[in-house]
Amino acid sequence: MGGDSSKPAQTLSKPWRDINWEDKRGELQFLKNYKPQTEGQQLRILLYGPVGAGKSSFINSVQSVLHDRMYVQALADNISHDSFTKKYTTYKIQKDRPNTFYPFVFNDIMGLDPHKGVLVEDVKLALKGHVKDGYTFNPDTQITENDPFYNRSPTSNDKVQVLVLVICADTLHCLSDTIVKELQEIRAAASDLEIPQVTILTKIDQACPEIKKDIRKVYKLKYMKEKMEKLSAEIGIPMNCIFPVKNYHEEISLNSDTDSLILNAMRQIITWGEDHIRFKQSQSARSDTA
Ligand SMILES: Nc1nc2c(ncn2[C@@H]2O[C@H](COP(=O)(O)OP(=O)(O)OP(=O)(O)O)[C@@H](O)[C@H]2O)c(=O)[nH]1
Ligand SMILES: [Mg+2]
Incomplete structure (x- = not known):
């Protein structure tokens, strides 16, 4: 993915995306109040991405923000070389x-x-709701229809409504061609299913010391914008679908600015997921009356 040439310290005169840092309550309330239009419908968010990108940590971070305390339900790991x-x-x-x-x-x-x-x-099958909770992935062979964890007749609640790519900012430049190809293949499969896609760019603190000191600089640093543009160009992700976040990973108390970025990403995930639910419902209503 090419090296980074710009210096982290270069700052834009104005942030290129607006975040209301002073009041995260509106965003938090949006998430807390969200209710799908249809009774009983669940919005399923599937996270995927390279090993160690921060998928499990993102789930923990969202839970931490919602519970207003540190939460570590999804086990994250910092030493394994294969997927934890x-x-x-x-x-x-x-x-x-x-x-x-x-x-x-x-x-x-x-x-x-x-x-x-x-x-x-296996990711493609998960998108369509064919993989049951608890299935242990096998890197050598895909799940078969005879597997007890294969769901032959997924309901709308089993299917994925939003696909989230989780990728770390500090290792973007060394993604292998194989991984890039896999990411593109999964994105294409989701697009065929008309599933909206969001990208979470994690470890922005690790990628940039300026952000580690002050997370509010995220949309002011040229370096970060260029990173996002590079990701957008290489994998074909529109810029407005990429959300930089810092996950909770070492701290023991919450930070309002860290929360703001997590909530900002979650608003888009929920909004586009709800759009997808409505779209699918109008599609099935049309086919029922045809
Ligand atoms: N500095 C920093 N570290 C992070 C961040 N997000 C995750 N980490 C750390 O990165 C390591 C891997 O995180 P995980 O959440 O386990 O990543 P994963 O994508 O679930 O990894 P696998 O399950 O192995 O594929 C852990 O040590 C986390 O604490 C972040 O935003 N900043
Ligand atoms: Mg994990």
């Missing part, structure tokens, strides 16, 4: 009252890796 997450796991987020959950769920998946990662075919 092996099982297909659905994460539901509990609301304040017992046995009530937010109407969106996350699916965490094994990371992509040229040798030991999840197979592209």
